[in-house]
Amino acid sequence: MSNNKSNGWTRRSLLRGMAIAGVAPLLPGIAVAGQDELALVHDGSAADLFVDQADDPAVARAAGDLAADLARVSGVRPRLQRTTSGLSGTAVLIGTIGASPVIDRLIAEGRLDVAGVAGRWEASVTQVVRRPLPGVDRALVIAGSDRRGAVYGIYDTSERIGVSPWHWWADVPVARRGTVGVEAGTVKRGEPSVRYRGIFINDEQNLTTWSNRTQERDKNIGPETYKRIFELLLRLKANYLWPAMHPYTDHFNKHRDSVRLADEYGIVVGSSHPEALLRNGVHEWQPWAEAHRNPDGSLPEYDYTVNPGVIAEYWRARARENAAFESSWTIGMRGLHDSAFQTRHAKTVPEKVAVMNQIITDQRRILAEEVGAAATPQIFIPYKEVLDLYNAGVRVPEDITLVWPDDNHGNMRQMPTGEEQRRPGGNGLYYHISYWGSPKSYLWLDTTQLSKIWQELRRAHEHRVDRLWVINVGDIKSQEAGLSFCMDLAWDINRWGAGNVEDFLVEWAGRQFGQRHGREIAAIRTEFARLAAERRPEFVDRGSISLVHHGDEAGARMAAHEALLTRTRALGRQLPPAYQDAFFELVEYPVHGAYLMNLKYYWADRNALAARQGRGAGVNRYAELSEAAHAQEEALTRRYTTEIAGGKWNGVVNPYPSQIPQAPGRPAVVRVTPQQTSGLGVAAEGNETGAARPLSFSSYPRDRRFVDVFNTGFRSFPWRATTSHPWVRVSAISGTVTDQVRVWVSIDWQRAPLGRHEATVTFTGAGRSLSVPLRVHNDGEQARRRATGFVEAHGYVSIDAAHFHRRVPRGGADWRAVTGLGRRQAAVEAVPSTAVPITEDLTTRSPELSYRIRFTSTGTFPVTVFRLPSLDARGKRRLAIALDDGPAVVLSGQAIATGKKDDAWARNVTEGVEKLTGSLTVSTPGEHVLRLLMVDPAMVVDQIVVDTGGLPATYLAPPESYHPGAADRPAAAVDGFPNA
CATH class of the missing domain: 2.60.120.1620 (Jelly Rolls)
Incomplete structure (x- = not known):
């Protein structure tokens, strides 16, 4: 459980901000320095930063980031001092309890309150102390219980002076001002709810492309890229990483600078479920096998029932090589490159269980001999087929953390029993907000509802899954909001509840774009995720959502997407130019991209339906609209990768990476040869063509029904509609049909007689008349009110x-x-x-x-x-x-x-x-x-x-039935989905 006494500064400070170019950022602690505040920058002078020479390198390095952040805000970069000699009159003293003599002396003198911080995991206190050193009148003291506690205290301060954790990764601007102050009150950040919190960079083809083009040049994800990743993790209060591991990426240990830098930043590096003891089988097994051939010259298999000695030495070499670094050691075994556990000489489940038990025993011995007591944490990940083996009897030592996986789609597969919850090694989870695999992949956009994440991770934490959380974030980019929420929840599981998860988005968006925009951006992101909950844009395919039932289920969904895009663009126009890149990356691109992905499939489905209906011009028109939507989607992504932030994100976003074949592409469409003919056709709601299923009307929901009046040829013709009763209304009584006109039919309930009635609407044109039957049930206004x-x-x-x-x-x-x-x-x-x-x-x-x-x-x-x-x-x-x-x-x-x-x-x-x-x-x-x-x-x-007898089979549930308090259905577009 979290022991947080405060997750931020006071509410008064939280709501302060500088009005910069019409934007009031929600940046806690930004204020003009007053009597209850400490000025870090004032009149062109900055307070010195101090970190003792004896302190951990991770603390000094993060202090350098604070200096850079103060420069981003004020234009003045403070000095970072490693001795107390000559410090400015106002200073920032940073250190780790037990590693900084200055910090320890203030504690001993009773001048620094470390109750609830000292001796805890990654805790910190930030407090203003008067005259802490000769020549220093006042100092902001940032003290951590350990090295990462100090680091998080530093980044806390950075965020409170106005630097978003996403300032580099999402181009969130930093508001400039000459005076930078922090409130003088004491702030304590207690232990996190989850001990190890981090990410798995996975299915990283786009990130690899971007890294090679913009960061490394000669590497496919290397030290320069990992520097950026390490800093982002720390700013998000994360501490843990499973590095990228696929064939198109350089494996983490190939570049030893990456390993060294992780330790210098304070990041714990582990490895994913198929990468036992930090070994990347995709890249490393083949060279090892070639260097350790069998006596007959053949290559050894990666199968512990065939080559246990060669494999054990393969693991031992990495344990020896990385023994000096803070690492996490994955125990157990799966096949190479995320394939299943291979056991040629163990066919039955009990035999495979015995092999896995032997593997664990041998790996533990290797770690004891090569790493010793520092070989912690050790984790066992019962992923896919390994879960079945675990449930069948694999014995995992009590001090190893069991890391429970989801089903790759955000549903936790299994929770620990009461006995498992009491294990000294504790429990962790491996959770996807991005995934490549069956039945469909979703790596493109950040589409998992935050409330879904909250519900599943909260459920896990209630089962004492609190030792390690690893979130699969794919390429990182596009997962900004979801990753931020996961790490925030991992730090304080109790901060967000069943009724206020959207408030996280309000706060998060406010910190990126300004407090006054936080609520609207949160509403946009929530609706975006709701539409994705109906069907992720990466899962869109042909014929899933009905074009003919429930008022055009697919058209209504597209109208919701378009309304959301309109709302998003309207908000974007209110933001100053400096915020446009960040807004595009974090809000507009996901909304617009999802809209276009759905749109091209919507028009493709309309194209196919038109062909089945025997239409003429409409078939070709819908084909053109589908292909135009695909071209717009390509142009939108091209803008992201070539224009946004000056082309900074070259290659990082791509809905169709070559290694992800499940991604939806361009839907096939058909065309017909134009003919100088015309013909009247109708398709009443509930029918693909014709009107065999009558239109149903009830005085309770008072909904409307559509009739598509279409042309079976290519030459326009006039049409007319007539009704059998005066209380039957139509949205248009006449016009000209080129390809289609959608006519909405409704009932004037004040004029319609009580009871059940039948009526018709007749359409005439091109020498033909077609009637559509109506069934009307009117219980009257009093019955409606009594419901x-x-x-x-x-x-x-x-x-x-x-x-x-x-x-x-x-x-x-x-x-x-x-x-x-x-x-x-x-x-x-x-x-x-x-x-x-x-x-x-x-x-x-x-x-x-x-x-x-x-x-x-x-x-x-x-x-x-x-x-x-x-x-x-x-x-x-x-x-x-x-x-x-x-x-x-x-x-x-x-x-x-x-x-x-x-x-x-x-x-x-x-x-x-x-x-x-x-x-x-x-x-x-x-x-x-x-x-x-x-x-x-x-x-x-x-x-x-x-x-009760009238429900058609559709993808979505029908509209909610009328009930007290239900609003009358909003009017839909007269011609169906807008822009048709």
Whole structure:
């Protein structure tokens, strides 16, 4: 648990800022120096910085960054002194407790308060002390419990004077001013919630390209690039790294300067699950094998059942080489380059378990002999097939940290048992916010909802997974917000809760772009992530989202994307020129890129539908629009890599890197030969063509329905619409059709008679008339006002799970709403995640959520519960539903993380939900109560849909049913998706 007493300066200081070019940055501690503040720069003079000669090099190096940051803000660079002689009257004294005599003397004299800091892990205190040294009137003292505690205290100060951790990596500008001050109050930063916090640079083709072009020239990620990465990690209060490891990248240990620099910065370097004892098998095994050939001249296999001696010496060499550095040692074995564990002479699971146990024993002996007591931490990562072996009996010594993986798509596969939680080595996690692999890859944009990250990582921490968090960030770029949140959460797990995760974005965006813009940027990022939760832009493919149902499901989604882009551009125009590059990188490019990726597939689907409908001009028009969207997307990325920040990011962003074949590309389109013909066609909502499925209208949701009036040829013609009743409305009664006109049909509910009625709209043109049938159900305004819950209409009831009318906690468990989670605005989670499952007497013992429903139909109806696809390989994933006082129906998630491309798990992670199905019987029409009951904890429910006989099969759930407080549906564009 975190012992943080403060995660920042006081609220008063937090809200101060200098109005620079119309921007009020949210930069805590920026203020003109007053009587309660200490001026670090004033009238062209800067306070000296002091770090004792005896202190750790990491502290002195970070102090140099503080000097550079003060220069960025003020234009004046302070001196960094290593002795106390001749220090300025105002100074900054920096040091590690026990390694800095000046710091230790102030503590001994009772002038520096280190209670809750001394003896802790990576803790620090920042305090103003009067006359700490001869000739120094006042000093800002930054003292760390250890070297990284001091380093974090330094970077804390940098951020508070206005330098974002992302100032270099995202070109966030630094507001300039002549006077720089910090508040004089004492600030303590206690121990972090998670001991080791860091990243895995993985599937790094883009980062490698960029590094080679802009940083290293003769290297594919080397010391110059790692300097930038190390500094970013420290500014984010991280301390841990799994370096890049793929074939197109130089392995970390190839350039020994990288290894040395990590230690100088204070970064703990480990290695990923296939890289035992810091060995990179992709690059290093082949040369080693060639130098240690078998007696017959053949190359030894990387198989411990065949060549244990050669492999053990291979590991030993690296242990000996890196023994002097602060490292993390990966124990166990997988195949080369992220392949499965190879055991030619061990075929059964028990045999493989025995081999793994022997490997662990031998590796431990190597570390004891070559590294000794410093060989800590040691970690075991039961990733993919190794998890099955672990569960089958692999014995991991108690002092080794178990690092639990997710399923590569943000769902933790397994949580430690109570016994595992008590292990001295503790527990860690390996979590993806970027991934290459099955069933689809997502490396391009930062698309994982922060509330999803919070829900999964919080759940892990509740299971005492707090020793190590490794976040797979791909190429780093594009993952700025997600990485920042992960590290912030790892530092203080309690800072953000179920209802305020978006506040992190408000604060984070405010620090990059100004406090007055933080709320709007946070709202944009939240909606961007919600749309990605429906389907990530990297997962977009053909025919997934309906063009014909629910008011054009795909068109409505595109309209939401376009509205978000319009909102984003409007905000961007308010920012000064200095902020444009950062805004493009962190906000505009993700929003615009996702829009264009979806757009080209939307038009490609429209193109295919038009071809099936036998259209003429529309087929070619939609083909052109799809290809134009792809060209715009290419131009947008080209702007990022050639223009933004003067071309600084050459190659770092690419939706289609050659090594990522799963990425969506340019969708195929068809064209037809133009003919001088014309013909009338219609496609009423719910039909690909024609109107066999009547348009349904209800006085409760009062929604509209569309009819596409289209041309089967290429020559324009006039058309006209007539209605069978005066209370049937159409958005247009006549016009000219070139390829398509979308006509919206609605009901004048004040004029329509009560009851059930049938009506028609008839379209005439090109010598033909086509009628569209309507079915209208009008219960009247009084019935609408009397509704107390969700009202069945159109053959279904659709419920957002967070819109319950009653919550009943029971047995120490409860449901809570988590905002910003799932496909809508919030989802509900059964908590705590450590609660005991309830399997008996569910309707009286289980915590429940209740939903009032007015049914007009009777019968036994299918019920689908949309839940987020969290996992637990050793447990169950169950919840239950009940109607009124009826029995509970248990619904169970069956999918397990297989890594395959075409099974239930693959479908769930692609869609972002698992659909649990059951049935309930409604014996009488009228008011009823649907009850959602917890069986297993940590189940997260997004939506609930009851199919009473009219529900078409679609990707998304239908629009939420009318209920008290529900707003009337907003009007959609007259011609469907705008810009058609």
